[in-house]
Amino acid sequence: MTNSVIGLSIDCSDAAKLAQFWADVLGRTVNAAPTAEFAAIDSTDSAHGPRLAFHQVPEAKTIKNRLHLDLISGQFAAETERLLSLGATRVNDAAKGAARWTTFRDPEGNEFDLVAD
16 A cells, blocks of 8 residues: 655635645646635646645744745745745854755744755
8 A cells, every 4th residue: 555645734814825835836726716815826736836825824824844845946035035025034054064044934924944956
């Protein structure tokens, strides 16, 4: 028996708003009829990542994510500026050997990384 990952679920306070942020980040479209309670972004193909589902929960985020998204870009500086203009917040710049990345927070405080390609 095997399993496959079909998507990621993200808890949030406003599903439609956070889904729109991630759709803008990923160049994808929010599925029809998003609400504050639920919204989703389907994958157009496996090369562009899994389905993302956003679920409203009553509690706010209080600690660091145990799971986060890693994005990669060949235009690291330009993509950093674009993410900031969409509402992301820069948390930390890091490098280890030849690897370089920046940790950001989305509008609801969820951390994610942008890795330089």
